[in-house]
Amino acid sequence: MGRSLASPESVGALAARIGAEIRGDANSQIAAVASLTYATTGDLSFFSDKKFANVLATTNASAIIAPANVSLPTRCVHIVHANPHQAFATLLSQLFPETADFNGAALSIDTLAKIGLNNVVVHENASLGLGSYIGAGTVVHAGVRIGNNVRIGANCVIYPNVVLRDGVVMGDRCIIQPGAVIGSDGFGFQLTASGWMKVPQVGTVIIGDDVEIGANTSIDRGAIEDTVIGNGVKIDNLVQIAHNVRIGEHTAIAGCAGVAGSAIVGKRCMIGGAARIVGHIEIADDVIVSGGTLVADSIREKGRYTGVFPTASHRDWMRVAAGLRRSVRPPSNTNSDSKDAAAGTE
């Protein structure tokens, strides 16, 4: 599930790139990078967050970047580094240098025919990257930007000014409303002494069949593994799907909702408008999340979940809000009550 290297490299060579010592076989060959959970034999991974300590015991990674004091399974070569995520990010930027997303060539019907795309309608002012493929019956509207090595299935409609960055894969009969962006970089940064260091986002987005994606919605590419949108999923306008998210089949997500990084949403869920799902949690199949609700913990059982402060007249709200605040503050500190927690129109 991870991202393959252009050509395999030894653990020794990789460690040398970041000046790290090795415990184990320096000649072990690495063919891909992957996160601990998804790594298989031949993969390089890293360990930097205690949350994943239980994954260490079962990971199939062949090499792991980890601090010196961490005990790894004997089957894993240990690349010793005090800051594993930063070291991993450094390796990624060397192994996967930012290539030219998109080639920017405008497409004519002639060009399409030359590259073997028949029965495809591509309007003027659209762009198609190198190595990309569009299935029969698909319509690509004006202003659509398709990166390199993108694969679009048959009978899709890609409305104007949609952007699909490098490597995005889409099934058949998908409809992408105008302005949607698929495959933008995930929000992945590592804090260093000089500020945020960008962690290259080397995964992509895999979209199933019969998916509809709304206007100006954005779906980030995976950090290492891919972001996955299952068959039959329907996503409304202005929805944010962060990196590594997985949305189960036939789930519907209403407008202005957001799903944070690495969250997994089950099948046949209904996520209400402006609902928010925090990162790294799991939501079971057949869950209904009410509009405006922030889901902060995993939901293990199907059912309907809600968390919305009830609306009232502003005067009533001030009393309730002041009461809630008072309940947690020393009595001497009651003067900073709920003065105005309501934003105006600006």
Place this chain on the structure above:
Amino acid sequence: MGRSLASPESVGALAARIGAEIRGDANSQIAAVASLTYATTGDLSFFSDKKFANVLATTNASAIIAPANVSLPTRCVHIVHANPHQAFATLLSQLFPETADFNGAALSIDTLAKIGLNNVVVHENASLGLGSYIGAGTVVHAGVRIGNNVRIGANCVIYPNVVLRDGVVMGDRCIIQPGAVIGSDGFGFQLTASGWMKVPQVGTVIIGDDVEIGANTSIDRGAIEDTVIGNGVKIDNLVQIAHNVRIGEHTAIAGCAGVAGSAIVGKRCMIGGAARIVGHIEIADDVIVSGGTLVADSIREKGRYTGVFPTASHRDWMRVAAGLRRSVRPPSNTNSDSKDAAAGTE
């Protein structure tokens, strides 16, 4: 107010398309489709939600798709179907096959003159569909995509990369900030045994005079009737206006707000930033909704309304949230308290 058929058809012919039986006059002629509330003589509608039972008595529809056990007024022909919304969607997809939105032709000043558009500035890399019209003094910037049969008034400014899909109507002196999408499909799906079935969105968007629409805002076309934005309305960035919404004159809607399907917002309202208005409710004239508030029920009287959980230090918040949760749970279940309802930055 509904959408006219290309040519009138008898109830008998329409029923045959979906294999349905008829109670009443099979020769009754249908000229348009409409929802129960807005249907007039000659219109076909459907009844599938008890919420609208009271509308049945007064609807002017000439024919209604409804389950067998529903009693219709004698003036309505009854098309009998166990799943009226699905049957209606099936009919819509036959009656209004997805036509080629946009023709994708790039525009030169010459082309514009040929089609009678004078005193209009259209920058390069813009597209204009067949049968569309642009009023004198209007500027259409680069990358703007205008579908077929769009009508734009005089002295408007349409900033770069805006998309107006088929049939959108806009008054005079409107300003559309970059990246806004107007006329995208509403989020209309019918649940079937094999997943979500798309309900064709056959309405459009009608925008009055002196309207400003913000960057990357999206306004969906109506499902059957149109989405309507009144004169003088100002809408900020990243706002979602769902299908069938009606916004009254001179209402202002701040950034990141969302108005769900079929909601009706009055005149001269001020909707704060990130406020949410749920679907199928009505908000009176001169209502102020504070920023961040979710409005869940109709508001009948003018005034200011608020519903925002008060901010506190994280430590204080944990105490308040835990208290609220405890109040609804059996005492034995207090261990899963408010561990971390706060999303991090990822």
Place this chain on the structure above:
Amino acid sequence: MGRSLASPESVGALAARIGAEIRGDANSQIAAVASLTYATTGDLSFFSDKKFANVLATTNASAIIAPANVSLPTRCVHIVHANPHQAFATLLSQLFPETADFNGAALSIDTLAKIGLNNVVVHENASLGLGSYIGAGTVVHAGVRIGNNVRIGANCVIYPNVVLRDGVVMGDRCIIQPGAVIGSDGFGFQLTASGWMKVPQVGTVIIGDDVEIGANTSIDRGAIEDTVIGNGVKIDNLVQIAHNVRIGEHTAIAGCAGVAGSAIVGKRCMIGGAARIVGHIEIADDVIVSGGTLVADSIREKGRYTGVFPTASHRDWMRVAAGLRRSVRPPSNTNSDSKDAAAGTE
């Protein structure tokens, strides 16, 4: 910090444009417009909101539009007007007539070389306005629209369909994800008897070095002074940054967040996903705002702040919400309890 006039003008001439009387020296020369806080000698400003009364004593403005009953420092010429903001807006629309943002010319490598832009990659279907500059090593992808007098630093990547309106300034090594809009008009309107009057937005957006901006995010230009994004700031997808906002260095803002007009956010802050910061407040350095939190008042001390209603099963939520409502209502009015504060999927 304000916006300079094309050529200086006397207070007398400016007052004559709006039919206003003067108290003080009509020959005093005005070279720029600015807000009270930022005005320096030679600047014209206005006073219309008591909130800024304390700024009056210290402002360096040379002339101020203010109601007759306001006492100004003797160093300021008083332009007397009953509605100062409206008068100021009228002046702005005369002094800074809407010019042609963008010239819409498509760019070829030849054109770029002619205008002295070497070592720059601009893909087809991009547009570059007059007087704009792109630094060496920067890549401008297809469909990018760059207005007039824009300045982009070196080694930036501007992904497809990004829009930068007139006058935007960006440092080195910035990455702008697809569909982002920078420099759109702020949401500035003045209520008049005939509806909202647009206040021309004459500031721009200044972006530092090493900034990343997410897909479909929008950043408004300043109303008078500029919107400022500090060095090293990282902004995720679908974020709204309103006019006059200032974001301190190395602050990270996660997806779907919104910062309302004139808010000032400190350095090294972390603003969680879908968090909202209301206008005209200040947030100290090193503040963490949890996801989904609405920050309604200034935060003076570093630390973590949260305000999110805890999620529960819908049944439990109904009990908590009803309890909160009951606590502020007369006992006779308990029938309109928390019927359905949760938006469905539409």
